[in-house]
Amino acid sequence: MRLVALARSFRARPTLPETTGPLQFRCFQPDFAPRDPDAKPKKYKYPAFYDPYGPRPPPSDKIIQLAERIAALAPEERCQLGPTLGERLRLPKLQPISTEGLDLGSQGGPAGASKAEEKKVEKTAFDVKLEKFDTAAKIKVIKEVRTFTSLGLKEAKDLVEKVPCVLKQGVTKEEANDIIEKIKAAGGVAVME
Numbered sequence: 001m002r003l004v005a006l007a008r009s010f011r012a013r014p015t016l017p018e019t020t021g022p023l024q025f026r027c028f029q030p031d032f033a034p035r036d037p038d039a040k041p042k043k044y045k046y047p048a049f050y051d052p053y054g055p056r057p058p059p060s061d062k063i064i065q066l067a068e069r070i071a072a073l074a075p076e077e078r079c080q081l082g083p084t085l086g087e088r089l090r091l092p093k094l095q096p097i098s099t100e101g102l103d104l105g106s107q108g109g110p111a112g113a114s115k116a117e118e119k120k121v122e123k124t125a126f127d128v129k130l131e132k133f134d135t136a137a138k139i140k141v142i143k144e145v146r147t148f149t150s151l152g153l154k155e156a157k158d159l160v161e162k163v164p165c166v167l168k169q170g171v172t173k174e175e176a177n178d179i180i181e182k183i184k185a186a187g188g189v190a191v192m193e
Contacts, residue, residue, distance in 0.1 A: 126176040127169045127193045130160065130183065137187025144186040148179055166193075 133141045146156045159165055176192045183190040
């Protein structure tokens with residue numbers, strides 16, 4: 001009994017023909033032809049360009065005459081042809097594509113124009129910088145700095161002693177002017193950047 005169990009445990013997985021059935025190997029199929037190892041790969045002829053619609057019939061005589069008449073027009077008249085056809089056929093107007101944020105290189109005209117627009121854009125966030133202060137009014141300046149920042153006494157003192165330094169960043173123009181007036185009243189000189 002033990003020997004039978006032992007013999008069954010030694011038996012490996014089922015052999016391939018038992019698993020796949022007879023003649024499942026490709027080389028055993030009747031139509032199998034082995035590939036010649038010395039054969040060169042087949043070369044296929046590809047078209048010069050891919051046309052998904054297949055060959056087209058030649059244009060009619062009416063179309064050829066129309067093309068010749070368009071080619072004979074003056075360049076100014078040819079420029080008017082596209083918009084006129086668009087109106088006549090009631091085609092939807094094309095929306096301009098924004099190139100904002102795209103780097104068009106040195107040749108891109110719109111990139112230069114966008115840089116000029118960026119310069120015209122008014123600044124909305126300002127930094128307040130403490131330039132100098134009167135040494136006699138140092139304590140008043142420190143107290144004033146503490147009112148509009150969330151710094152403790154020691155941090156405000158260290159900040160004021162590191163003149164010139166930025167007191168507050170990213171504030172509106174009105175808030176920056178208010179801070180500058182308060183610093184000026186306390187005996188310091190602050191500027192807006």
